[in-house]
Amino acid sequence: MAEQKLGNPAVVGLGGFGLATMVLQFHNVGWMGLGPVIWIGLIFGGFAQMMAGLQEMKSGNNFGYCAFTGYGCFWIALVLMFLGNHFNIYTSSTTDVGWFLVGWTMFTAILWVGAMRISNALAITFTLLLIGFILLDLAHFGYPGLTVVAGYELMVTAASAWYIMAHIVFADVFGRDVLPVGKPWF
Template sequence: MNNIKLGNPAVVGLAGFGMTTLLLQFHNLGWCGLGPVISMGFIFGGLAQLIAGFMEQKTGNNFGFAAFSSYGAFWIGLGIIWVLNSLGVYESSHTDVGFFLVGWTLLTAIFWIGSMFIHQAMFITFTTLLLGFIFLDLGHFGPHVMNIVAAIVLIVCALSAWYMMAAIILNDLAGREILKYGTPLLKGK
């Protein structure tokens, strides 16, 4: 029997998700340019989350596998849209990006339901992510001010993801629960 303790891939996935989400909202609020968002989007939000997702698959965690792999692909896809726009190869309009976001809103709604079976920290993260996507959708098809509302909600989402990352790391290091996750909202099996 193998008694080697393996690291939890969620720490890297949550770190990458939180960092790129935070940086994008800083950009959406006009606090920083797109350069840091694109670079972190490809590497930390994209590649690192994909790797975390693939590692979650090895642990048998379908939710982590699907979520990290999906949002890793989101960041790579969004980065490609920005690069193609910048190079004039294929320019996606504001409406095109809006439809891209609507697709991600619908997928996020599925993860949001799943998060209710995990714990309250996951539910808060996915609730703010779903609301953020909805506000971004509204901002792309309606008043731009909704993008500002989305940025504020998504900053909370990013910090919620980092809270879960911190809980995994600190609880493991301490050998006890320092940061709580909360109980699931729905019971499975």
């Protein structure tokens, strides 16, 4: 009996990460309000990405398990912080959000090292993400103008994640590598 083919949960994780990141940056550069960020961040960036991470666990992919589950939780926590500030429940100051982001910057730095052992495209994505977090850290600790710079930089990060998602989807659909991701950096 033939084994049933399973989908790769990374496509959902990368899709959710990319879309939630992109939409938040549309807000950060001033193109739109916070409403859509809340809903995309909670559902696709948060819950769907977290579910993808939990499915990565079942496939034995510790990197995907950690990254997708972790960043799914990031999105849920971020959205709840936005809602808490809006409804004046456990409010977070700009500095509080800055320290929250510093923690995620450190988390990202660990995954950045791992990404360099997987593929060029993933290393680029995590390099861009790390730069974006550092810019947001600085924005929350006295350089608010960097939020817009981070916004544009993180749009490139989101597009990079979508490139990897498209690589996986197209390889399955076309039966060959249509969008190469390149060799690991080391």
